[in-house]
Amino acid sequence: MALKDYPQPSVxxxxxxxxxxxxxxxxxxxxxxxxxxxxxxxxxxxFVRIDESLxxxxxxxLHEETGIKEVYLEQLYTFGGLKRDPRGRVITVGYFALISxxxxxxxxxRASADVSDVRWFSMQKLPExxxxxxxxxxxxxxxxxxxxxxxxxxxxxxxxxxxxxQLQEIYEIVLNKELDKRNFRKKILSLGILKxxxxxxxxxxxxxxxxxxxxxxxxxxxxxxSKIGS
Amino acid sequence: MALKDYPQPSVxxxxxxxxxxxxxxxxxxxxxxxxxxxxxxxxxxxFVRIDESLxxxxxxxLHEETGIKEVYLEQLYTFGGLKRDPRGRVITVGYFALISxxxxxxxxxRASADVSDVRWFSMQKLPExxxxxxxxxxxxxxxxxxxxxxxxxxxxxxxxxxxxxQLQEIYEIVLNKELDKRNFRKKILSLGILKxxxxxxxxxxxxxxxxxxxxxxxxxxxxxxSKIGS
DNA sequence: CCAAAAGTGTTATGCTTACACCCATGC
DNA sequence: GCATGGGTGTAAGCATAACACTTTTGG
Numbered sequence: 034m035a036l037k038d039y040p041q042p043s044v045x046x047x048x049x050x051x052x053x054x055x056x057x058x059x060x061x062x063x064x065x066x067x068x069x070x071x072x073x074x075x076x077x078x079x080f081v082r083i084d085e086s087l088x089x090x091x092x093x094x095l096h097e098e099t100g101i102k103e104v105y106l107e108q109l110y111t112f113g114g115l116k117r118d119p120r121g122r123v124i125t126v127g128y129f130a131l132i133s134x135x136x137x138x139x140x141x142x143r144a145s146a147d148v149s150d151v152r153w154f155s156m157q158k159l160p161e162x163x164x165x166x167x168x169x170x171x172x173x174x175x176x177x178x179x180x181x182x183x184x185x186x187x188x189x190x191x192x193x194x195x196x197x198x199q200l201q202e203i204y205e206i207v208l209n210k211e212l213d214k215r216n217f218r219k220k221i222l223s224l225g226i227l228k229x230x231x232x233x234x235x236x237x238x239x240x241x242x243x244x245x246x247x248x249x250x251x252x253x254x255x256x257x258x259s260k261i262g263s
Numbered sequence: 264m265a266l267k268d269y270p271q272p273s274v275x276x277x278x279x280x281x282x283x284x285x286x287x288x289x290x291x292x293x294x295x296x297x298x299x300x301x302x303x304x305x306x307x308x309x310f311v312r313i314d315e316s317l318x319x320x321x322x323x324x325l326h327e328e329t330g331i332k333e334v335y336l337e338q339l340y341t342f343g344g345l346k347r348d349p350r351g352r353v354i355t356v357g358y359f360a361l362i363s364x365x366x367x368x369x370x371x372x373r374a375s376a377d378v379s380d381v382r383w384f385s386m387q388k389l390p391e392x393x394x395x396x397x398x399x400x401x402x403x404x405x406x407x408x409x410x411x412x413x414x415x416x417x418x419x420x421x422x423x424x425x426x427x428x429q430l431q432e433i434y435e436i437v438l439n440k441e442l443d444k445r446n447f448r449k450k451i452l453s454l455g456i457l458k459x460x461x462x463x464x465x466x467x468x469x470x471x472x473x474x475x476x477x478x479x480x481x482x483x484x485x486x487x488x489s490k491i492g493s
Numbered sequence: 494c495c496a497a498a499a500g501t502g503t504t505a506t507g508c509t510t511a512c513a514c515c516c517a518t519g520c
Numbered sequence: 521g522c523a524t525g526g527g528t529g530t531a532a533g534c535a536t537a538a539c540a541c542t543t544t545t546g547g
Contacts (some may be wrong), residue, residue: 445502460504
């Protein structure tokens, strides 16, 4: 069978961009300016061009909405149900991206083609979503939690230098449960993936905390959390 | 942007069909009867039709090559590099399937359209593969091992009734390491996912082993193996 | 009675959990 | 000197890991 003998599905990339702002897990959504779902919120995404790989397409979408380029990016799953797009047969490859607190501040959100608005939404206050994006987002959240428990992705949310309390905080937010401070520190330090800079965080009105850097590879499997705490 | 305004990538499904035959992990490959890679071995697969979901496409391919329908099937990853198919831009969604030893015997391998031969290959003696199928297969193997350690997929290789030694054997084959018999049994039985049928395997020239059935859900996460054994 | 695989328990070790007080700084 | 978060250790309980002999059948 040669290519193009038969009608072919179209292919899009949708990207789930997570960040931690104001101590909440947030996701970037765009307001659609075209049918279908005009005026509704959706995950950023678009058609894959013939001359770009899937990952390049995901990076392009990320860049178009946020202006940033270097982030943790990982393929999530490919959704290929028959009825997911009213325009016709569209298969979408989901990616998820994690934005560090450093980058978050640099970002200028900007509407792009077919998009009238771009906003961060707390995962606890999501609007109604277009297509099957609610399903995709739920899946992404599940994967994110899993990645936190078993790998080092957490560090992609942090700046280069961070305190152990900051690290614990993002774990508590993403896993949505409290962790025991002593056990958390013991476990993290025992993994041998952190190095202390001998600096301390300045200008805090309490005992200044030690700053650490991450020396492992982001996304590496390490089984960080068993239960730890309440 | 309306659909079809721009040249679109094509979409295929490739399926990695694993089984355990002759105490070896094997994979089903087909010999291509058309260019590109005519005469070379490849993973079974083909274009996704406009009126079938990705999973349906994978099941169809599976059925065409083996005649069977009900198996453990899971989406693996989507490969979308620019140069992976010399015919043009083709994105492929990989699936992996696990065939039980019961089904293995029923299977009549049959060549289908564009395929001149179909055969099981031991993972230790693979032929040269077409496209980027070596990469896809390597990824599938990694995922399979992971799934064995953390989930109950192993049971999809077994018949309904099986002995603990059979179960241990498939773990040893897939993980490629020896396990301690007593610890393995203790761990597996402690999970509460097996029930003894009170039957024993007959006509063996040694003490007849007890037959068990699996009562959990295939693929469920249970952290089966920590290390267990040598 | 021999061969072959099934079945079974104990001990040592390491990881996980629960838990409370002193420390260093800014104001 | 007080408020704020930073930083630290120990004991109990649980899971893992190492290890060898007896049992039941067929031939």
